[in-house]
């Protein structure tokens with residue numbers, strides 16, 4: 001497998017999702033991408049459903065500083081401590097796990113470990129994971145701050161990039177969705193509109 | 198087109214099963230009447246597509262249809278949100294079970310389990326069900342879009358009366374001719390054909406093409422042509438074997454009952470016929486016509502309690518009969534005896550009506566001859582049973598315009614009604630041909646063993662043909678969707694299950710070779726040439 005790309009560290013975890021802090025400000029993986037974290041012998045897979053950048057101290061908001069600066073970049077240059085006062089984090093919805101050689105497209109027995117490293121999955125792994133699209137059902141049925149249509153379409157767009165035949169993948173995924181969303185045609189339509197090329 | 202069609206999703210034994218089409222199979226490739234097999238867990242089912250439906254998973258789709266112009270959306274929705282279903286009537290089980298393997302296809306007693314896979318039937322499946330062409334089975338046509346032969350069990354067929362139906366121009370006559378050839382070769386029965394339009398004996402007409410050969414040209418040694426109109430037959434180049442004449446004294450009151458409507462007779466006039474017969478005996482017709490309008494007549498009528506207007510009505514009717522050119526006071530030779538003699542020798546008899554295609558002639562002659570031939574058969578059968586002598590050869594009588602003989606008003610007292618009801622008690626059965634089956638008495642229709650029906654579009658005709666058939670509503674859909682020519686639905690005793698066939702092609706040199714192998718003689722060829730010249 002290709003070199004692993006570490007993107008953050010778990011700082012909050014529950015059965016259904018985990019929150020990770022990015023090592024670099026603004027370096028959160030894209031919405032809908034597949035990430036993973038380990039809790040030996042289990043590897044947990046998550047779909048990034050949310051990302052945010054805010055001040056460290058809850059309740060305190062940064063204040064506008066650029067009135068006298070020429071560029072945005074200059075703000076950070078004149079106040080280098082800013083990078084330390086701000087942080088980026090992202091939330092991932094747990095959609096499956098791996099134990100040994102086997103992939104499971106449902107929730108693992110335990111939540112992720114705090115301080116577990118979070119990696120962005122590489123194309124081969126994305127391909128392997130997306131052989132089954134059963135995880136879409138988890139995305140559909142979880143109440144999230146972001147709209148389901150947005151998340152699912154972002155996820156499918158991301159995943160389709162690892163396929164040579166993107167169209168075939170998207171059609172197959174669309175068909176799977178059409179079955180999951182059999183009674184919610186409007187939602188299905190909204191997603192299809194967002195994934196057609 | 199893929200062989201795999203879909204899976205069973207619901208159903209019942211009485212109404213058939215619903216099959217969800219795979220997205221790989223297009224509804225547009227489906228057709229009512231096609232055969233399928235269903236792979237149940239324990240047995241294979243054989244059935245027929247009787248309906249094709251379009252379904253949507255969410256009714257919202259029909260209210261705000263998606264943008265199907267977008268190929269991506271269209272591709273995704275096809276087979277998922279929008280899909281096709283087939284309605285299938287399982288009819289037989291083939292193989293699978295021990296009995297099925299030994300005894301061949303069995304009627305269905307249950308339905309396949311949920312999600313059993315459904316495939317188009319293969320040629321070998323169809324052969325398994327309908328059997329191979331052999332000495333008792335006759336190739337009548339092919340299933341839609343397939344090359345397999347569908348065969349009728351003719352030995353089974355002639356055990357009962359049968360019917361050929363279809364509106365005008367759908368191929369009844371062609372089909373009948375084909376079936377007659379089959380019976381002539383494979384049924385061990387002889388045929389007597391009342392050929393109203395001169396289509397079965399020597400040559401038959403064909404729309405927009407030269408005439409086709411008929412029975413005698415193909416089977417000269419086993420077919421005899423009898424003519425009612427000798428001159429006409431001669432003009433058509435037909436070599437006739439016998440000229441039929443009818444004597445007044447051969448006509449019975451019963452014949453008049455059938456002619457009541459065509460001759461415009463009143464009910465009392467028909468009553469009066471019976472009185473005349475009682476009074477004057479065999480010569481009643483002549484004697485009734487001889488009665489002059491005089492004093493003594495009035496007394497006579499008064500004695501018999503017949504109203505004068507009734508009598509005039511009767512005389513007018515009888516005069517019409519007397520004017521028929523083939524009617525004579527005394528027929529020189531007895532047609533019935535000659536027909537029987539031919540039948541006994543295993544010859545098939547076609548009686549051509551020549552120019553006398555009017556209903557009066559047809560009904561009168563067919564009824565009269567059939568009645569007397571039947572009486573002979575009855576006598577011989579009874580004798581054969583009593584004395585253990587040989588039974589007469591089974592006889593199949595073909596009549597056209599069958600409703601004229603078998604409508605509810607007359608069916609109970611005509612010979613054809615009797616034959617239809619008695620099945621083959623006396624070794625005589627009917628082949629009835631009609632374009633208005635609703636005109637035929639329901640009881641007679643229900644006695645027909647096998648019904649062969651081309652397209653019908655009148656609701657009442659369809660209902661009368663399908664009355665009592667299992668899966669009636671499904672067959673109705675199939676029947677109303679037949680093509681307007683050369684396609685037919687067959688159901689009843691001679692086939693293990695209802696079947697839609699494209700009737701065998703009839704009329705090409707190749708078809709004659711197939712129908713009558715080895716019959717192609719020089720005489721035959723010469724005759725063909727003559728016929729073609731005649732047509733030009």
Ligand SMILES: Nc1ncnc2c1ncn2[C@@H]1O[C@H](COP(=O)(O)OP(=O)(O)OP(=O)(O)O)[C@@H](O)[C@H]1O
Pocket residue numbers: 363364365366367368369370371372402403404632682683700701702703704
């Ligand atoms: N098996 C067949 N082979 C070749 N041609 C056929 C066949 N069946 C029907 N046809 C064509 O259809 C035409 C009509 O068929 P046919 O004369 O048998 O109809 P019909 O039902 O007897 O009509 P009607 O009720 O007017 O007597 C024929 O002239 C012929 O051209």
Ligand SMILES: [Mg+2]
Pocket residue numbers: 369370371
């Ligand atoms: Mg005809």
